Amino acid sequence: MKSLKKRRRIQVIVLATVALVIATGLIGYAMRDGINFFRSPSQVIAEPPQPNEVFRIGGLVEEGSLIRGQGELVEFLVTDGGESVKVVFGGVLPDLFAEKQGMVGTGSYVNGVFEASEILAKHDETYMPKEVVDALKEQGVYQEPGEG
Template sequence: MKGLKKQRRIQIIVLAFLAMGASFAAFYLAAPDALQYFRAPSEVVESPPGPNETFRIGGLVEEGSLVRGQGAEITFRVTDGGAAIPVRYEGVLPDLFGEGEGVVATGRLVDGTFVATEILAKHDETYMPKEVIDALKEQGVYVDPNAGPATN
């Protein structure tokens, strides 16, 4: 009788691991863009991603780089203090988007320009994503998360 209980427990444990593996595989295949990697501009310059790789880039909108084109096209540069990447976006920007403000963009690198499909700006006057703060600090840019835009 004890051997049967032990065998049943092992079967349940193996079945649970198989179910967890199948769940993870289903999630990964159904939502590959949900697992995007965040990169700072310096990282993108050091090791550019492939042309088909969707990723997120974050930093500050470089002062003096925001240019509004025809229609809804906008170009600007995202910087982390060490490097700057040109960004092109077509669409409506968040209300709090502006020069010197924190931004995270989702898209692809095409011929040295980041073509964004989504732009996220900080949602209040003091918020900046932790990853952006860490990347800016690595570049020697002082960031006080409670004081708004970063300063050198």
């Protein structure tokens, strides 16, 4: 009788483990499109991602690089102080978007150009996304607000 209970307990544990692994796999599969990794312009230039990979890029909008085209098309360069990447965006920019200000864009890198589907800008004079601050610090060009 004890061996039957022991066998049944092992079967339940194995079944629960298999169900947990399957559930984790399904959750990961469902979320794969919602996970966007962050890259600095230097990382994009050093190791260009595949054209079908969606990721986030951030840095400062390079001064003098903002070009407004026909309709809503906008081109500019985003830099981390080390490298610059050309960004093309076909939408309405946030009100606080400006040159020499922090930004984060979501999109893909195709033929040497980052094609953005979304652009986010800082929301006040002291805020900058953590990823952008980290990338700028890595390049040695970040200054704390109130400095310099």
